[in-house]
Amino acid sequence: MTSPTLSFSELALAPSLTQAVAEMGYETMTPIQAQAIPVVLTGQDVMGAAQTGTGKTAAFSLPLLQRLMRHENSSASPARHPVRALVLLPTRELADQVAQQIAQYAKHTKLRSTVVFGGMDMKPQTAELKKGVEVLVATPGRLLDHIEAKNAVLHQVEYVVLDEADRMLDIGFLPDLQRILSYLPKERTTLLFSATFSPEIKRLASSYLQNPVTIEVARANATASTVEQRFYAAHDDDKRRTICHVLQERGIRQAFIFSNSKLGCARLSRALERDGYRAAALHGDKSQDERLKALEAFKQGEVDLLVCTDVAARGLDIKDVPAVFNYDVPFNAEDYVHRIGRTGRAGASGLAVTLVAPSDSRLVADIEKLIKTRITVETLAMPSARARQRSDAGGESPRSERPSGHQEARNGASHFASSRPVRGARPVRAAPADPFFDRPYEASASEAPPTWESKPAPGSTLRQIKAKRKVPALFKPAGSV
DNA sequence: AAAAAAC
Incomplete structure (x- = not known):
C-alpha cells in the first residue's frame, strides 16, 4: 500500500x-x-x-x-x-x-x-x-x-x-x-x-x-478521524435549544444543520432566524436561484447556519466548516457518513453532533454498524427546561442563550450586531416535565433499554416505557464515540 | 418514515 x-x-x-x-x-x-x-x-x-x-x-x-x-x-x-x-x-x-x-x-x-x-x-x-x-x-x-x-x-x-x-x-x-x-x-x-x-x-x-x-484507500464507509462525533439525546422540542447551546459552548459560528424533510428544514431555518441567527434553508422545494444563493452566502460567510436536506449531504466542498448538526438522525446510515463529511475536510478538524430522539434507536444502531464504531448517546448537561422556565419568569431574556463573543465575523466586524436589532425578551413556551431528559438517563448494559417513543405519554414513567423495549441498549450516560 | 433528479 x-x-x-x-x-x-x-x-x-x-x-x-x-x-x-x-x-x-x-x-x-x-x-x-x-x-x-x-x-x-x-x-x-x-x-x-x-x-x-x-x-x-x-x-x-x-x-x-x-x-x-x-x-x-x-x-x-x-x-x-x-x-x-x-x-x-x-x-x-x-x-x-x-x-x-x-x-x-x-x-x-x-x-x-x-x-x-x-x-x-x-x-x-x-x-x-x-x-x-x-x-x-x-x-x-x-x-x-x-x-x-x-x-x-x-x-x-x-x-x-x-x-x-x-x-x-x-x-x-x-x-x-x-x-x-x-x-x-x-x-x-x-x-x-x-x-x-x-x-x-x-x-x-x-x-x-x-x-x-x-x-x-480508507475502508469504505469510514468517517474521518479528524471529526469529533457526538450523539446527544434530545426531544424534538429541545433540539433547537441543544444546537444553540453547543454552538455557544464550542464557540462555533458556522455549521451545516441537516433535517430529514424539506418542511422541517424550512421551519427550522425560520425559527433560527427568529432566534437571531443568520440562517438559510437549502432544499429541493426552493428555486435553483435560491439554492445557489443560499450556498454562496454560506460560502461567503454571510450566512452562518445552512439548514438543509440531504440535497447537501454529499460532496459539497466548503472550506473550514467547523461543525455539522444532524437535527434529525438520517434515515440511511450512509447519509450520516456523507453529512458529517461536510466538516473536517482536507485534514481540518470538525465536530459532528447528532441529536437523537427517543424513536431513533434503530437508526443509531444502523450508523454504529456501518461506521464500525461504538456510539454512546450522551445526555447533554444544559440548563433544564424547568430551570429555563424559572429564569425566564425572573425576567432574563431567552436570547441570553445565544452565542455572543465568538460571533464576530471572520473579517472582524460583528455583522450580528449591525445587521439585526436586538429584540426584547420573548416568552418561551414552558416545556412539560420530562421523565427522560430532566435527569440523566441511566441504563446499564444488563438492564433492558426502553423503546424510545417520540414522546412519553403524560404521566408515563421510565419503568413503564422500559417494559415495551424492542431495541438493544445504546443510551449511556456519558462518554464519546 | 424522506430526498433527490425534468418540464
Missing part, C-alpha cells in the same frame, strides 16, 4: 495540467489521488472508495483530462468536439461544483467542458452544447432532456464517471441512469467513486464495470 508518487510534479501529466494544479495551490497528492491517478491513466474501469474531503474530483478528472488530451484538437468546429467524457452527479450543486473544478484543471488545455442541470434555463446550456464540449458534467434528468432534444450527442463518449456512485445507482436514480447509459457506446471506460458502498450497491455497481480495478 505504498504510494508510488506523492507529488503531482512526478506524475506523467501534461505540463498544462500540472501548471493548473500548481496554480490551484496543490503540491502533494492525497492517498486516493496517488492511487487512482495512475490507474485511471491506464484506461481501466475503476471502483474507488475514499473518505469524503480527500480530493476525489482531482483523482478522476486529472487523469481523465490527460487521456482526452491524446487527441486534443484546436478546431473551432463543434463536430470536432464531440462529448468524450461524461460526469454524472446526483445533485445540481454538486454538478456545478465539479464542473467548476474540471474547468480549472482544464483551463490551459484546448479541451472544452460545460455543465447541465435542472432548474435553469435550457437555452444557455443548449448553446454551450452546440458549440461542442469534450467534457460534459450533468445531473441525470436534465441530461436526458438534452439528449432527447438532440442537443447532446453521446455516441462518442469514451469515459463515464459516476460520482457519488452509490447514490446514482440507487433506486431513485437507476432508471434515468440506465436510459443515459443506453445512449453510450458499450466500449468505454467507466469510473465509479463514492465514500460509501453498501454490499448490494457494490454488487450492482460491478455489473456496470469490466474487470474493474478496486481502489479502497
Whole structure:
C-alpha cells in the first residue's frame, strides 16, 4: 500500500495540467489521488472508495483530462468536439461544483467542458452544447432532456464517471441512469467513486464495470478521524435549544444543520432566524436561484447556519466548516457518513453532533454498524427546561442563550450586531416535565433499554416505557464515540 | 418514515 508518487510534479501529466494544479495551490497528492491517478491513466474501469474531503474530483478528472488530451484538437468546429467524457452527479450543486473544478484543471488545455442541470434555463446550456464540449458534467434528468432534444450527442463518449456512485445507482436514480447509459457506446471506460458502498450497491455497481480495478484507500464507509462525533439525546422540542447551546459552548459560528424533510428544514431555518441567527434553508422545494444563493452566502460567510436536506449531504466542498448538526438522525446510515463529511475536510478538524430522539434507536444502531464504531448517546448537561422556565419568569431574556463573543465575523466586524436589532425578551413556551431528559438517563448494559417513543405519554414513567423495549441498549450516560 | 433528479 505504498504510494508510488506523492507529488503531482512526478506524475506523467501534461505540463498544462500540472501548471493548473500548481496554480490551484496543490503540491502533494492525497492517498486516493496517488492511487487512482495512475490507474485511471491506464484506461481501466475503476471502483474507488475514499473518505469524503480527500480530493476525489482531482483523482478522476486529472487523469481523465490527460487521456482526452491524446487527441486534443484546436478546431473551432463543434463536430470536432464531440462529448468524450461524461460526469454524472446526483445533485445540481454538486454538478456545478465539479464542473467548476474540471474547468480549472482544464483551463490551459484546448479541451472544452460545460455543465447541465435542472432548474435553469435550457437555452444557455443548449448553446454551450452546440458549440461542442469534450467534457460534459450533468445531473441525470436534465441530461436526458438534452439528449432527447438532440442537443447532446453521446455516441462518442469514451469515459463515464459516476460520482457519488452509490447514490446514482440507487433506486431513485437507476432508471434515468440506465436510459443515459443506453445512449453510450458499450466500449468505454467507466469510473465509479463514492465514500460509501453498501454490499448490494457494490454488487450492482460491478455489473456496470469490466474487470474493474478496486481502489479502497480508507475502508469504505469510514468517517474521518479528524471529526469529533457526538450523539446527544434530545426531544424534538429541545433540539433547537441543544444546537444553540453547543454552538455557544464550542464557540462555533458556522455549521451545516441537516433535517430529514424539506418542511422541517424550512421551519427550522425560520425559527433560527427568529432566534437571531443568520440562517438559510437549502432544499429541493426552493428555486435553483435560491439554492445557489443560499450556498454562496454560506460560502461567503454571510450566512452562518445552512439548514438543509440531504440535497447537501454529499460532496459539497466548503472550506473550514467547523461543525455539522444532524437535527434529525438520517434515515440511511450512509447519509450520516456523507453529512458529517461536510466538516473536517482536507485534514481540518470538525465536530459532528447528532441529536437523537427517543424513536431513533434503530437508526443509531444502523450508523454504529456501518461506521464500525461504538456510539454512546450522551445526555447533554444544559440548563433544564424547568430551570429555563424559572429564569425566564425572573425576567432574563431567552436570547441570553445565544452565542455572543465568538460571533464576530471572520473579517472582524460583528455583522450580528449591525445587521439585526436586538429584540426584547420573548416568552418561551414552558416545556412539560420530562421523565427522560430532566435527569440523566441511566441504563446499564444488563438492564433492558426502553423503546424510545417520540414522546412519553403524560404521566408515563421510565419503568413503564422500559417494559415495551424492542431495541438493544445504546443510551449511556456519558462518554464519546 | 424522506430526498433527490425534468418540464
